[in-house]
Amino acid sequence: MTEARFGIYIHWPFCESKCPYCDFNSHAVGFVDDARWRAALLAELAHFASETNGREVGSLFFGGGTPSLMEPQSIAALIAAVRQHWPVADDLEVTLEANPSSYETARFRGFFAAGVSRLSLGVQSFDNSRLQFLGRRHTSAQAVRALEEAGGIFPRLSFDLIYALPGETPDTWRRELDLALAYAKGHVSLYQLTIEPGTPFAKARVLGADESSSVALFELSQRALTAAGMPAYEISNHARPGEECRHNLLYWTGGDYVGCGPGAHGRLTGPRGTIATRQIASPDAWLAAVEANGHGTAKGTALGPEERRDELVMMGLRLTDGLDRATFRASSGLEIEEAIDRMRLERLAEEGFLVVDARGVRATARGRRRLDAAIRTLLV
Ligand SMILES: C[S@@+](CC[C@H](N)C(=O)[O-])C[C@H]1O[C@@H](n2cnc3c(N)ncnc32)[C@H](O)[C@@H]1O
Numbered sequence: 001m002t003e004a005r006f007g008i009y010i011h012w013p014f015c016e017s018k019c020p021y022c023d024f025n026s027h028a029v030g031f032v033d034d035a036r037w038r039a040a041l042l043a044e045l046a047h048f049a050s051e052t053n054g055r056e057v058g059s060l061f062f063g064g065g066t067p068s069l070m071e072p073q074s075i076a077a078l079i080a081a082v083r084q085h086w087p088v089a090d091d092l093e094v095t096l097e098a099n100p101s102s103y104e105t106a107r108f109r110g111f112f113a114a115g116v117s118r119l120s121l122g123v124q125s126f127d128n129s130r131l132q133f134l135g136r137r138h139t140s141a142q143a144v145r146a147l148e149e150a151g152g153i154f155p156r157l158s159f160d161l162i163y164a165l166p167g168e169t170p171d172t173w174r175r176e177l178d179l180a181l182a183y184a185k186g187h188v189s190l191y192q193l194t195i196e197p198g199t200p201f202a203k204a205r206v207l208g209a210d211e212s213s214s215v216a217l218f219e220l221s222q223r224a225l226t227a228a229g230m231p232a233y234e235i236s237n238h239a240r241p242g243e244e245c246r247h248n249l250l251y252w253t254g255g256d257y258v259g260c261g262p263g264a265h266g267r268l269t270g271p272r273g274t275i276a277t278r279q280i281a282s283p284d285a286w287l288a289a290v291e292a293n294g295h296g297t298a299k300g301t302a303l304g305p306e307e308r309r310d311e312l313v314m315m316g317l318r319l320t321d322g323l324d325r326a327t328f329r330a331s332s333g334l335e336i337e338e339a340i341d342r343m344r345l346e347r348l349a350e351e352g353f354l355v356v357d358a359r360g361v362r363a364t365a366r367g368r369r370r371l372d373a374a375i376r377t378l379l380v
Pocket residue numbers: 015021022023024063064065066097098099100121122123124160161162191192193194195196
């Protein structure tokens with residue numbers, strides 16, 4: 001895998017309806033003026049291009065919301081603009097998130113022709129009653145059709161499933177995993193249902209899994225996916241070797257990226273250190289700002305050494321390979337032991353949660369089961 005240290009994220013903040021568990025910056029609206037939004041995203045890309053001149057783009061990611069609701073010609077125009085503004089890697093990875101509705105499936109060929117090389121489908125479940133509970137608009141049959149169609153069109157394909165729904169047992173989750181393995185093409189993301197504050201699920205007091213059942217479900221996934229040749233390379237992401245999402249690896253290893261579109265985050269490193277950029281979150285306010293000023297940046301904040309360390313450790317330890325010494329040095333300017341208290345590292349290693357060696361620091365199988373607690377211990 002080539003190391004790509006620069007990428008671009010484009011956020012599309014609209015969906016056909018809002019799922020009751022989701023707190024992403026996504027909004028269900030009746031009508032979106034695609035041409036106007038395309039022009040604004042193109043303007044913001046041009047703005048960031050002038051600040052990151054000459055850097056080679058390894059990955060481009062259209063996320064949301066539901067970016068597969070964009071017109072294929074808008075996706076094509078944005079990919080063409082990236083190629084015009086920046087040099088791009090020969091094997092540029094272009095991912096598009098999509099929902100498995102029939103409306104979008106019919107447009108897959110258009111997205112591929114536009115330059116999308118990797119599709120990430122929000123399947124969520126293969127069971128109609130689970131899909132209904134999750135407030136999804138598609139059925140299990142539509143999800144399967146979308147996977148089959150996409151598999152015949154895109155060179156790379158991933159899909160998302162959500163587990164630990166109320167009442168989940170190892171048996172119910174095993175059935176989902178078996179179907180996932182039947183359709184997996186090289187990459188799947190398995191997310192434990194989290195109850196996000198302020199969502200309809202939180203208001204209805206839907207309960208997430210307790211710790212012991214979520215650990216059991218997590219272990220089951222690890223065993224099943226590893227046996228099928230798709231081990232976890234990140235706590236929620238599984239891939240056949242070589243099929244890892246390069247764009248997400250860029251985030252998790254502290255690489256730089258431009259973030260365009262409402263609420264998008266970016267990380268740009270220059271002489272002043274790493275600047276965290278954040279675009280205006282409200283779609284209307286972002287659109288107005290871009291039309292007036294050429295960009296919708298709400299904030300550009302220089303990250304202090306501690307903030308940078310915290311994010312590098314939090315993201316890096318989610319990776320199976322953990323924190324690599326050279327990558328950590330390149331992203332933070334520090335050795336791992338200068339950034340993290342040596343005594344705490346040693347204690348967690350002695351207790352069997354971490355391995356600390358010449359390569360770097362990574363969680364053991366035991367550590368991955370209690371990852372949040374281990375990270376909290378390291379970062380206090
Ligand atoms: C931006 S969405 C994906 C694209 C598309 N809008 C969709 O829903 O199919 C990213 C993924 O995050 C996951 N997700 C979102 N909210 C979640 C939550 N509260 N708990 C677990 N997974 C969640 C879902 O699996 C979803 O596919």
